[in-house]
Structure formats: C-alpha cells, structure tokens
C-alpha cells in the first residue's frame with residue numbers, strides 16, 4: 001500500500017516529533033501493509049529516564065506523528081499499543097512500541113501541517129498578549145497567573161539543581177550535548193549548541209562547569225547561578241501542566257503529548273518542557289497538590305509556552321538509515 005519513498009517520507013516527518021534529549025529512540029519498519037514501531041534498545045538513559053517512561057513517551061509521540069504523516073498521504077490505520085507487553089523479542093534489538101495496520105482512503109488530518117512547524121524554544125518569550133482562542137484540554141491545567149508562574153519558575157530551578165548535583169546525571173546529559181558544531185553527531189541527534197541557545201564561550205563554560213569544575217563551583221556557591229532558568233521561565237505567559245490517567249501506557253501518553261504540542265504550534269506558540277518538575281518527586285507532588293490533580297492522575301510534564309522571540313534553531317535529526325529497520 002505504501003511505496004518505499006512514501007514510507008521514507010512518512011518516517012522522516014514522523015521523526016520530527018519531540019524526544020527526550022533528542023535521542024530519537026523510535027525505529028520504523030514496513031512489513032507488508034503494516035508499520036511496526038520499536039524503541040531502539042541501545043538508547044538508554046539510566047540517569048534521566050531510569051524507568052524508560054520518557055523513552056516510551058517519546059516513542060508515543062513518534063507514533064502519533066506517524067499516524068498524522070500517514071493521513072497526509074490519505075492512509076489510515078488501526079493502531080495497537082504494544083508498550084505494556086514489554087516485548088523485546090519480536091524485533092531483535094527493540095522493544096515493541098506499536099503496530100499500525102494500514103487502510104486506504106483515510107481523511108487527512110490537517111494537524112500534520114504542524115509537524116514540521118513545532119520546535120522547542122529555550123529563549124525568552126514575547127510579552128505580546130496571548131491569543132489562546134479558548135484553547136483548553138481536559139488533561140492540561142493552564143497556569144497563567146503571574147504569582148503561580150513565578151512559583152513554578154523557582155521550583156524548576158531548585159528541582160533542576162537537585163538533579164544536576166548528581167555527577168552521573170551530569171555526565172549522561174553532557175554525553176547528549178553537542179557543544180561544538182565539529183561534533184560528528186551535531187546534525188543528527190542530541191542537544192545542539194544552537195538548540196540550547198549557547199554561543200561558543202557559554203558552551204565551553206557548560207562543558208567545564210558540568211564536568212571537572214562542578215565541585216569547585218559548588219564549593220564557591222556558583223552552581224545555582226550557572227543552572228538557573230527562572231528569568232527566562234518567567235517570560236513564558238503560559239505554564240501547561242499535562243496530566244494523564246495514572247495507569248495509562250507511556251505510549252498512549254506520548255500520543256496525547258504530541259497533540260498538546262501541535263495544538264500549541266497551531267496557535268503560534270512554542271514550548272519548553274521542565275522535566276525536572278516531574279522527575280523530582282517533591283516538586284511533582286507540590287504542583288499536583290497546588291493544582292488539585294487527583295491521585296488517579298499522574299503529572300507527566302510541565303511546559304512553558306509562549307510566542308518565541310526568535311527563529312527556530314536548526315534541527316538535528318538522524319538520517320533515515322538509522323531510523324528504518
């Protein structure tokens with residue numbers, strides 16, 4: 001039903017979905033009239049993602065992007081979420097994420113138009129009034145009042161610093177940072193200096209500061225200034241607190257997560273997640289309590305949203321040869 005060039009175009013578009021550390025763990029294969037998506041076993045983030053939930057969420061976002069990319073070609077499909085089967089055997093070197101049984105003549109979902117418009121923005125947001133046009137989602141608490149946004153900004157800095165104090169976490173993060181364009185993987189994956197909005201001087205400081213100089217900077221009380229984002233966070237007019245049913249599969253959660261991001265894109269907004277706020281148990285509980293998110297729900301991600309004050313950074317994405325199995 002899909003030609004090889006069509007399949008490749010769909011994979012390339014689907015892989016624009018957001019992923020933890022831009023690791024891009026999703027892989028695709030076409031088996032007759034079925035697309036299978038797996039998570040590459042070699043992508044592991046023991047520090048940032050000890051339970052594999054962020055990888056699952058990233059693969060779920062890639063799955064939803066695949067469904068949208070298929071709809072661009074008039075192809076639909078029945079999706080089976082395989083994440084909770086924990087199946088590492090059906091596809092060597094992969095954990096099964098999902099299967100899509102393809103069907104012809106589907107209606108096009110115009111949301112696919114946002115796939116290549118969405119990007120993570122790690123700079124200041126514009127102070128122009130937000131046009132949300134009644135945007136709301138039952139799985140997202142939209143925080144707009146200034147005192148609460150300030151509280152979240154400070155909590156994010158405290159949670160991030162707590163996590164960054166762990167040497168193993170910093171080492172893993174550095175391994176995904178592409179701090180110089182001469183890095184062989186600069187265009188392909190990880191967090192590029194452009195995406196992180198660092199010039200070469202700051203990038204050098206981060207390499208040293210997160211590396212050998214951390215103990216010294218810590219002793220001098222300088223690590224909080226080095227890692228703080230609150231000034232930028234405060235410029236975001238909207239903080240979105242995304243929560244989902246507690247026992248939902250990470251892949252299902254990822255599908256909804258991509259929809260949230262694309263809806264924001266459609267409104268001209270860019271997002272910047274604060275994973276520390278959900279990775280840190282205390283911060284997550286404090287926000288859940290503040291927003292009355294009940295015990296049957298899990299706070300998944302807290303994101304800054306606003307109109308970016310600059311252009312999208314160049315994208316780093318894996319070549320197709322690394323994505324198709």
Ligand SMILES: Cc1cc2nc3c(=O)[nH]c(=O)nc-3n(C[C@H](O)[C@H](O)[C@H](O)COP(=O)(O)O)c2cc1C
Pocket residue numbers: 016017018019020021022054057058118119120121122190191195272273274275276
């Ligand atoms: C589960 C998840 C957690 C993320 N956490 C963070 C984060 O804490 N901070 C951040 O700056 N970006 C975060 N991101 C954004 C990714 O780094 C980003 O999607 C990736 O680098 C690809 O870039 P793009 O979104 O511009 O396409 C996260 C993305 C996902 C899917």
